Amino acid sequence: MPELPEVETTRRGLVPRVAGAHVGRLVVYDARLRWPVPGHLADVVAGRRIDAIDRRGKYLLFRFGGDAMIVHLGMTGSLTLHDAPPPRRPHDHVDLVLAEGGVVRYHDPRRFGAFLWQEGPRPHALLDGLGPEPFDPAFDGAYLRARLRGRKAPIKALLMDARIVVGVGNIYAAEALFRAGIRPATAAGRVSRARLARLADCVREVLSASIARGGTTLRDYVGSRGERGSFGEQTFAYGREGLPCRVCGTTLRGVRLGQRASAYCPACQRG
DNA sequence: CGCTGACCCTGACGGC
DNA sequence: TGCCGTCAGGGTCAGC
Known part of the structure; x- marks a missing residue:
């Protein structure tokens, strides 16, 4: 969640x-x-x-x-x-x-x-090797370009890989890719320089917008006072396979990548 | 090294 | 009603 x-x-x-x-x-x-x-x-x-x-x-x-x-x-x-x-x-x-x-x-x-x-200042093994925070200025198009060059795995899978960048899971990966105009299954190394730059910005935008709305509640998640997050009510891609695109009306398609559902708009996402 | 798929666990939901 | 398969905001790990 x-x-x-x-x-x-x-x-x-x-x-x-x-x-x-x-x-x-x-x-x-x-x-x-x-x-x-x-x-x-x-x-x-x-x-x-x-x-x-x-x-x-x-x-x-x-x-x-x-x-x-x-x-x-x-x-x-x-x-x-x-x-x-x-x-x-x-x-x-x-x-x-x-x-x-x-x-x-x-x-x-x-x-x-x-x-x-x-115990002590040495980071736990789980935290060792984590990629940058999305709001770290070091996370930008050039960084993504360097890390994804030559990679053949789907861009969505690598966007969700905490060694590349932390914090992005299935919902926000789908939303950021929609905004950036990139199909989730596209080989990461083949995404254009311009789209990668846009992607870094879109990741930040999506995360910021969600934080402003208290996150996303699908089922279980509640905040510290038991409140639900309302970002999920306005997703463009996540969970919308078979539904009309909120931007252009085209029916969203779905693919399964690494055991995870991924919806996208074939018209808005061409990269 | 990079990539894919199985697996950890419980609950909800749809189909038969 | 009940059973069965499938699917869920996470991540690790084995195998090719």
């Missing part, structure tokens, strides 16, 4: 109350996530001050001095803030109880998310 806008929306919702607060206790109801929640995590964060909540790609980093608790929401994860622990529902796996009052609850039906511990 959560792509960059959803993770960022979650982060912004948590910061006012959580940053600067102390951990009363961390309660792990079910440690069976993407990787097992480390057994010592609860002990190692107990009583410590959460200095900040940062985001790197789709990862949230709860900073404790030079250490960090890394949280990933997977496909169906959410973190919600409550004054007191609400009754537990199915798939509520972790509570971060604040000493000052308040609880951050982790809910994740598919359990593809993760809670991990990063």
Whole structure:
């Protein structure tokens, strides 16, 4: 679920109350996530001050001095803030109880998310090798050109590859490619220089627009106050196979790339 | 090295 | 009603 806008929306919702607060206790109801929640995590964060909540790609980093608790929401994860622990529902796996009052609850039906511990300043292996943030000025047409030259994989697959650029998942890849006029199955190395430059801008535009609307809720995702994101109501490509293009009326086609559905407009997307 | 597909897990939905 | 296949905002990993 959560792509960059959803993770960022979650982060912004948590910061006012959580940053600067102390951990009363961390309660792990079910440690069976993407990787097992480390057994010592609860002990190692107990009583410590959460200095900040940062985001790197789709990862949230709860900073404790030079250490960090890394949280990933997977496909169906959410973190919600409550004054007191609400009754537990199915798939509520972790509570971060604040000493000052308040609880951050982790809910994740598919359990593809993760809670991990990063000791010291050296980045966790998962964060090592990540590509630039989309809003980093270094992410531009020239960068894409350099990274994608000669690559034969579909442009959409590489746009979703966190080693190329972080934060772009299935929804925003489809939307950015629509805006940039590029078909998702086009071999990445064959996309023109001009379209790659446009693509970098379109990725930023789409992500910014979604953050402004609180992200996209398809099913599970909710922000830190349980609110749904409304960006999904205005997609141009994602989920619109067989429907008329919102720009030109042509019927959108669908292809499957790497087990993921990809809709596009054959008229608007010719690159 | 690059690319493709299987896999992790649960739930919702459509077809029969 | 129930069962079965297919599909979901994530990512890793094995195999060719």
